[in-house]
Amino acid sequence: MYPEFLPDPNPLYRNALREKLERIDMLARRTRIAIPEFYVGSILAVTYSEPHAPGKVNKFVGICIERNGSGLRSSFLLRNIVDNQGIEVCYELYDPAIQKIDCLRLEKRLDSHLRYLRDAPAKYSTFPFDLEPEFLPEGASVPVNDIKVPLNGLPWLEKWERQELKGIIIKGVTFSKKRNAKTKISAKPWEKYDLMKIYRETIPEEEQNEIFNEVYTKLHEIEITKRRLKHKRTFIRPQKTG
Amino acid sequence: MLEGKPPRCIHIYNKVGVGYIGDRILVAICGEKKKGILVGLKQVQAPKVPKFDTNNLVLIDDNGTPLGTRIQVPIPHILRTKMKEKTHSKGADYTKLIAIASRFI
Numbered sequence: 602m603y604p605e606f607l608p609d610p611n612p613l614y615r616n617a618l619r620e621k622l623e624r625i626d627m628l629a630r631r632t633r634i635a636i637p638e639f640y641v642g643s644i645l646a647v648t649y650s651e652p653h654a655p656g657k658v659n660k661f662v663g664i665c666i667e668r669n670g671s672g673l674r675s676s677f678l679l680r681n682i683v684d685n686q687g688i689e690v691c692y693e694l695y696d697p698a699i700q701k702i703d704c705l706r707l708e709k710r711l712d713s714h715l716r717y718l719r720d721a722p723a724k725y726s727t728f729p730f731d732l733e734p735e736f737l738p739e740g741a742s743v744p745v746n747d748i749k750v751p752l753n754g755l756p757w758l759e760k761w762e763r764q765e766l767k768g769i770i771i772k773g774v775t776f777s778k779k780r781n782a783k784t785k786i787s788a789k790p791w792e793k794y795d796l797m798k799i800y801r802e803t804i805p806e807e808e809q810n811e812i813f814n815e816v817y818t819k820l821h822e823i824e825i826t827k828r829r830l831k832h833k834r835t836f837i838r839p840q841k842t843g
Numbered sequence: 844m845l846e847g848k849p850p851r852c853i854h855i856y857n858k859v860g861v862g863y864i865g866d867r868i869l870v871a872i873c874g875e876k877k878k879g880i881l882v883g884l885k886q887v888q889a890p891k892v893p894k895f896d897t898n899n900l901v902l903i904d905d906n907g908t909p910l911g912t913r914i915q916v917p918i919p920h921i922l923r924t925k926m927k928e929k930t931h932s933k934g935a936d937y938t939k940l941i942a943i944a945s946r947f948i
Contacts, residue, residue: 649891651891651920652924653920653921653922653923653924654920654923654947659920659948661948676890683917683946683948684915684916684917684945684946686883686895686896686897686899686916686917687895687896687897688893688894688895688896688917688948689893689894689895689896690891690892690893690894691888691890691891691894692890692891693890696890696891698891719896
C-alpha cells in the first residue's frame with residue numbers, strides 16, 4: 602500500500618540514516634496532505650499550485666502509467682489525451698506544490714507499467730477532466746482491470762513484444778525476420794526462477810516489516826484524523842465580489 | 844499541421860543546439876523557410892511540465908506575431924513565463940502567441 606516507504610534495493614544507494622530521515626519527512630508531509638492509495642492503472646486528479654497560471658492553481662487528470670523512485674523522490678506519471686494530443690505529466694509524490702491528490706478510480710492493471718498506452722489507440726488513454734470519483738465499498742479489495750489493449754502498427758516507441766506484457770494484444774503487426782530472431786535471442790524465460798535476481802531487486806520481508814512497523818502507528822493516526830476531518834464541514838473562503 | 848509533409852527543423856536559435864520549450868527555430872515547411880516557436884516537446888520534461896506525444900510548433904514572423912489565427916493543441920502554462928521573459932519592448936513581441944492559445948494545460 603505504501604511502496605514508496607521502501608528504499609531502493611541497490612546497495613550502492615543504501616544509507617540507513619538517510620532513509621530514516623526521509624521517512625520522518627514523508628510522514629511530516631503526510632500529516633499535511635492526504636496521499637491516497639493508488640496503483641499503476643488508477644485514475645488520479647492532481648491539484649497543484651502553478652506559478653505560471655493566471656489563477657496560480659492547476660488541475661490535471663490522467664491514468665497513472667508508471668511509478669518511479671523511492672522515498673522523497675518517488676514520482677508518478679499521469680497520461681491523458683486532450684484535444685487529440687497525448688499529454689503526460691510527471692509529479693513528485695512529496696512535492697510541496699501539490700495541494701490535493703484525488704484517486705478518481707482505484708484499480709490495478711495486469712502490468713507493472715502502462716507505457717504501451719503511448720502506442721495504443723487514443724480511446725484507451727482518454728479521460729474527461731470532470732470525471733466523478735468512484736467509491737469502493739469499505740473493506741473491498743482493489744479490483745484488477747484485465748483489459749487487453751490492442752496496439753497500433755509499427756513503428757513503436759519501445760519493443761513491446763520483448764517485455765512479456767500481459768495487457769496488450771499484438772495483432773496485424775508483422776515483424777521482420779531479423780526482429781523475430783532478435784526477440785528469440787533476447788528472451789530470458791529462466792529469469793523468473795532466478796532467486797538471486799529477485800533477492801537483489803527487492804527488499805527482504807524482514808526488513809520491510811521493520812520499516813512498516815516504524816511508520817505504521819503514525820500512518821494509522823493520520824488515517825484516523827483524515828476520516829474524522831471528512832465528516833467535519835470544511836471552511837469555504839467566501840468569494841470576493843464587486 | 845495534420846496533413847502533408849511535416850516541417851523539418853534546420854536551425855535552432857540558441858547556444859545549445861537542442862531545442863527546448865519556448866525556443867525559436869527555423870523550419871523548412873512547404874518548400875519555404877519559416878520561423879517558429881516550440882510549444883510542446885516529446886522529450887522528457889521536468890516535473891509538472893507536460894510532455895507531449897508530438898513536437899509542436901507555432902509559426903511566427905520576424906516580429907513574433909503568429910502566422911495563423913488559432914492554436915488547436917493545448918499549450919503548457921510555463922510557456923507564458925518563458926515567452927514573457929523573451930519579449931522585449933523593441934524586439935520580438937510574443938504576447939499574441941499566448942493570446943491565441945485555446946487551452947492551457
